[in-house]
Amino acid sequence: MSSAISVSARLRPWMRGEAQDDCISISETGDAIIVKEGTKGGLKFPFKSCYGQNATQEQIFEKEVRPLLDMVFKGLMVTVFAYGVTSSGKTHTMQGNPDAPGIIPRVVESMIKLKTQMPEAARRVSQFTVSYMEVYKDDVYDLFNRVHGSRLDIRTDGEQTNIPGLIHKPFETIEEFTQIYNTACKARSVASTDLNHASSRSHAILGISGSFYDPTSDKIRMGKINLVDLAGSENNKLTGNDRSRMAESAAINKSLSTLAMVVKALNDKSKDPNARIPYRDSKLTRILKDALGGSSVGVLICNLAPGAKFQADTISTLRFASMAEKIENKPVVNERAAPPPKRVYSQSQAAGPSSLIPQPSFGYQPFGIPSGIPAPRANRRTSAAFPSASTNVGLSEKEIEERINKRVEEEVARRLEEREKALAEQKRREAEEDEEMRQVELQMTPGSPAKVTLPSELLDPILKKHADLENELINRLEEVKALEQQYATKHQQPLAEVLSPVSKRKTARAYVALGRDLGDRSDLKGALEMYKKAAVYLPENSNLAERILEIETAIREGVAYQPRKKSRRTSHSARSSASPQVSKDDKKRPRSKGKEKRRGVFGELTNGPLPLLLERDETKKPEKFHTPKGSQSKSSGSPTDEEWLAAPPRKGRIGKA
């Protein structure tokens, strides 16, 4: 069976300040988008459904998405993606807001409701999981592990696309889902542009998988719905992007143009069946392969921004959508025989906290498939998602009941086994980390691991000097704060904008030094404030951005603050210096490895200058800039902070809610 991608178009309302014109409109018959162009009467793009500026989130969901949810329960994969120029309303359509929830929350709510309609016993063995990833600058990241996680690989296994290591979290209720989803959304790469104050800088792919037991066929069906919020194509003349935004923009535009090439090549395939489809040219198209000419049911919502300023982008969006409409997919049911019994546990034994089991794939392998068991595919469809027991021919009620109970037990046993495996793996990883910590400690304490004690005649002056320097540093920062205020009031311009790069770096270093010290004293809020102040002077610094995100996460989740593993690597210098004994609690915190070097932020200053050297950036502002008294520096300062701040440009402001 083949199924064409279903394409619809949605025109967003005017935003405040936009010049209103009738450049883009919906035809009177409601089945085409008209773009006024030149004097020819405009271009007409017909689509199955076109939604105007007053269309509601509910209308879109009810007409475009709800009818497909049954298919997920039948073991099919459905992919819904929002496509369009930046600020055209893709995120609004997919995610929405509490007043106007979009497709994602509506899908989850409806699927949970649908599950309640399953026969009770079958419902007990059926389960939902969610995965969430972003493709940022052509790399794939798990949004459930964005801070500490590294890039994920994409593997192609025959027709299947797998993302090993992608986390799939089980959920039962809308509240559980919302909590998981909202946390992950905050990790998505988002930034402010002239067109959208919260513009997505990445393509986000949310996957809701379900495994459903069908007692009639004694099979488990695995369905999935992927909800894809693509980053918008960007015209940098309109976005006013700065350099780092431009780099993101280039990556976004490149992946979208590969997407367009894939769509075009699929269109041309009728002329040349051997034509190469360039799926492999971008991570996005590798991931979306199933939805484009593959085995998924595809739905494309083409978001449009009104107004002449978007005209050129609107035309290319509509051309893309018209081509996508011609793509034929071949959806297949994904089901497997219920697993053979291994060990049988009672249901109460299986009860317990949900495990967080990483699942091996993006495609058809939702929670519930033991690794190593291939998911068979069959071109077989049934007429109803959940045939009730009473409709089954050839099996008595009792037989059906027995069959269900048997499968429940098997499934429970299998899940328990999986959870045991996951726990064992977690323990193994913890043991490995402990061992790693032990090795580092050994390296840090050459010869004897004994506590380092200094004679008081040496220690006292050092401590006094540290205290003096700490006070001095705090005073200097007070001066900078006053100056920041003065400058903003007098010149209507932030101080950070007129400082030379050297002054910016040094001011940032001073704030980082204080932030680090506060962090070491477990004053996370204070530390966060200092790092944020540092980021004002170095907004592009990715280390700072990441550190801020880490601390915010630690505060939000009420957990101990653990900097990224990366900082371990950079603390090699610390390994060669003597270190006091590390307490058990410190052991749990990777940060303690570099602590002696780091802790001594004020001590480090004894070897160098105070970090504040304020200079005017001659290229920026002709006015005289007053250097605060006593803030002149003598040399270049501590290498540790410099190294730490010498990070690549940050990847995007984090935190689209």
Ligand SMILES: Nc1ncnc2c1ncn2[C@@H]1O[C@H](COP(=O)(O)OP(=O)(O)OP(=O)(O)O)[C@@H](O)[C@H]1O
């Ligand atoms: N149908 C709509 N009704 C009300 N507001 C909308 C609608 N569509 C979009 N908006 C508003 O327009 C702005 C831009 O929308 P959104 O962030 O969804 O665009 P986007 O296409 O996802 O942009 P980007 O690609 O830059 O992330 C937001 O403030 C959003 O709330």
